[in-house]
Structures are given as C-alpha cells and as structure tokens.
Amino acid sequence: MEDKIAVQIDDLTVAYNYKPVLWDIDLAIPEGVLMAIVGPNGAGKSTLIKSILDIINPIAGSIQIYGKPYKKQRSLVAYVPQKGSVDWDFPTTALDVVTMGTYGSLGWIKRPGQKEKKAALEALEKVGMLAFKNRQISQLSGGQQQRIFLARALVQNAAIYFMDEPFQGVDATTEKAIINILKELRKAGKTVIVVHHDLQTVPEYFDWVTFLNVKKIATGPVKDIFNDDNLTKTYGINYKVAVNQ
C-alpha cells in the first residue's frame, strides 16, 4: 500500500521508575485506518497513547504525527481519555465539557464564544446527547458520559482520534452508536486509534490491529494478522482457552 503514514513511532521506550512499560516500539499507523490496540492489563496500551500525546515523557525514541513532532501538530489530534480518569462530580454541565474540546484551538487566555458553543452543540447532536446539554455531568449514565467524551473529541475536528477504552462500562446500544460514529470518521478519511479490550468484536469493528505487550507483537490489517498465533504471543496463554474463560 502507498498510504500516507499518520503516526510514525521509532524506538519508543517508556519507563515508570526505571521499570520499562513500553520497550523499543516501532509502529507506523497508516492514514485512514480504524485501529484497535489490544493486549493484556499492564501491556502499556494507555501509556502508548499518552506518549504519543506528549502527556508522558518517553525515555527514548521519536514520535511523529504526519512527519512532525506532536507539539507542532496538536490541532490534528483529538483524545478521549478513560472515563474513569476524571471526577464526574465536578460542578459542570455536558455542554461545558464538550466545549472544552475547543480550548486547544483557542490557546491560552482566550475564552470560548458563540462559534465554539455552536460547534459543541453540533457535536452533542451527533452523539445523540443534545437533550442533555444542560444536565450536570454526575446525573448522566456511564454510556452518556462516554458519549459526552466522544462529542468533546468530535468538536476538535481532528485528523487523528485516540480513544482509551471507549466501550468500558457502556451498554450494547451505546457501544453500537459509538462504533458507528467511529466508522463514519474513518469514511471521512480520519485515522482512529482505539484501546480495546473485547477481542470478540475486533474483526467486526476494526480494519487494523496492533498487538501490544510491553513490546510490539504485531501490527497490520485485521484480516491478515488477527489470528490465534498473535493472540497467544500477546496474552501468553492459548487464546482459545482465554476466550472460553
């Protein structure tokens, strides 16, 4: 394939307190894929995303977004953190949280105005949450909170979307709604990278997959590399056994 590379990672190593969490990762993510990152707990999936987004400082390696460092390409990237990473009792509304997605393009000090509010309302509508715009965020269900997070990423109108376990704790309806939005993003030529836990749904949802367990095990099209061999290498136990448990 002659595709453009959206994210290029070379020799990335990340360590917490001298203990490596990611070890010498080389990874090229082509533009326009809907990619799952799979791997066991502690495999460094979230850490990989956080390193790409410059939230964590790696001890070695380089990361490029369309050929340039992240700091110069912030406007091309949107991020959906794990739902549990924030305090949902924070005194604010759904609309306000979605508006936060516009803060990056505003930069320091400048405040969101009518244009930003309009964009936030549109994003809320896309995820089917417009009716809840003035709802305090603690009054939302887990699935609704995840939709709000997705809307906040949509409002950034980025080229690459990173999502950390967007299906955690959401019901089947919301999961379908979210994956449909992700598929639409891919159709629009965007690159979507998702930390994913449910191995069963990988072939149905994604067209690209990366197996990760501290080291990169494999990366490529789902139809070519999503097999027992790679799953066994990643999870360390026979995949069929793991699924039956």
Added chain:
Amino acid sequence: MSNAQIEIQLIASLVAIACAIPGTFLVLRKMALITDAISHSILPGIVIGFFITHDLSSPLLIVMAAASGVLTVVLVEFIQKTGLVKEDTAIGLVFPALFSIGIILIAQNANDVHLDIDAVLLGELAFAPFDRLMIQGTDLGPKSLWIIGVILVITLGLLIAFFKELKISTFDAGLASALGLSPVVVHYGLMTVSSITTVGAFDAVGAILVIALMIAPAATAYLLTNNLKKMLLLAVLFGVCSAIAGYWLAHGLDTSISGSMTSVLGLVFLLVYLFAPNRGFFSVLYRQKQQRIEVSLLTFLLHLGNHHEEEERHVKHLNEHINWQKVRSKSVLDLALKNNMITIEKDIVSLTDKGKKFTTEAIDYIVTNKNSEIENMKDRFFLFRG
C-alpha cells in the same frame, strides 16, 4: 461603628475573598490537605524574610513565604513519585519538617524581636488598624489592608485570565496536557497563589486558621451548586458573611476574632450540610423515605395486579403477607387511595383503571430493564408523592 471596626471588617472580607478563590479549586482538586501543609511550611520563609528585612510587613516576607509554600508542594510530589509512600504520608512528612525549621529559627534568633509564634499562627486582627501605611506623612490606611488588597487584585486578575485553563486542568489534566494547556504550569500557579494568600491572611486569621477560610466556604458552596462559576461566587459570599459575622460574635463575646470567624465558618457548613436542598442530610433522608414508600406502593400494586382471588386482596392479608420493611402499610394504602390507584370495598382492595395502567407500564419497564423510566412515570401518574 468606629473607623477601626470598619477597617477590621474590610480586611477580614478581603482575606475571605482572596482565600475562597484558590480554595474552590483546591477543594475540587481534592487537595484540601495541601493548604494545611502550606499554611505550616511557609513559616521558615517568613522567618528568613524577617531576618533579612526586620519588618513584618515587608513584601520580601511574602515572596519568601510563597517560595517555601511552593517548595512544600515540590517536596511532597518528589517523595510521592518515589512510589514508596502515598500522598498523605508525603504531606505529613514534609510540612512538620519545614515548620520545625521555622520554629527553631525563631527560638534561636528572634527572642528579642517582635516575632512570636502566636502572632504567626493565630494572627491578631484587632491590632491590624494600628499598623498604618504612611507615605510622606499621609495616612493611607492599615498596611494589611493594602497587602491583602494587592493580593486579591492579582488573584482576581489571574482567575479571570486563566479561568478556562484552571477549569480544564482541574477537571481533566490529561486533556489539558494533550491540548497544550500545560496543567503543570497551572498547578504551580495555583500553589503559588495559595501560598501568597496564606501569607496575606497572616494578620487576619494567622497562618493556621487560613485553612478554614480556604476550605470551608468552598466545601459549603460545593453542596449547593452544579456550576463552577456559581460555586466560586457562593464560596466568596459564605467567606465574607462568615468573616463579618465572626467579627461581631467576637465583639459580643469579647474573644478571639479569628477563632470566632472559624467557628462561624464551621457552623455555616453544618447548617448547609443539614439543610441543603438536594445533597443536604435532611433532604436525602426525606428522599429515601419517599422512595421506600413509593417502592412499597409499586410492590403492593403489582401484587394486586397478579392476584384476582379475594383472600389475596384482603386488607388484613396485605398487612400480614407483604414485607413492608419500615413502611407502614397504612401510609401505602393512603398514598394509593390518594392517587386513585385503588378502591377498597368491604376490606377488599381492587385496582382502578388508572392503577392497572400504571402497573402494566411499570412491569414493562422492569422486564425491559429500564427501571429509571419509572421515576418519569411517577411524575405522570402521581398526584401526590410519598
């Protein structure tokens, strides 16, 4: 009111506002304990600043105190990052160490000067009007009024300029970082402002009781609103009212001003905690009771819907055979009657049409796992709530 009284209340109010603003963000960041640490560990900064200038109201003291406040935060985070102890332990290790250094410095060197530990810890607002700011023989008012005034103006300016940054880095530091709005800069900015405010509150309530002015108004406001701006305004309001009420309480009882202010702050929190409309103690208690009755009512109606035989629908039977928990069967029957859900004829209870409709809909929601819809249903069907 005398001039001095007005000045004291003015100083107290400005201190309350200056404390409530950083306090709101500290409470939301679950960092209330760090103000405790800062309030103690600024002592060595104040002492060293005093040794250099020999002037308790010199701006250098504020700079030094702010520096040692930020040093506290840096040290706490450093110890925490070793992964050997948790944050609370790290705080508990750092501030007594810095505080004790301050005490030793005072005891060793300041025995003959006007810097006693009581003044630093408790403050004495009553004396504040006597220390005037004089420029070329003109009296410009109490020095501490100017100090806290300047701090407040800076705090307000920073709040207005960086409100968006404070909000996002408090709510979601990861996103703030990814968007390039460095949460680390905001974090240390907030810590610096908190340290400076703590020193500014020095005259008014002392370095220790300032914790109350930072935390209590914000915690009280948190119980009352779901909006960050309103929370800030309410915190300021509670702070100012408690400060002024505290002053008059001290006046009436002829006792410590800072002690009275802090007591009022505690009292206000207690009242709001008990009587707040949604999250307050009594309101929660009332809601739980209401829910118990309404759940019992629903169980009762479902039972009636399931059984057509008369002996199952006899009032006596219902008393005996349904587990009412803490709810009296009479209040359930009354509620069902008031809402036209049932009729009672010769002690036999029957569902009305409305009762039947309600029950069928409720079962639908229960079997399709949409229990939350039942709340909306109650709004449609109930004329009276439990």
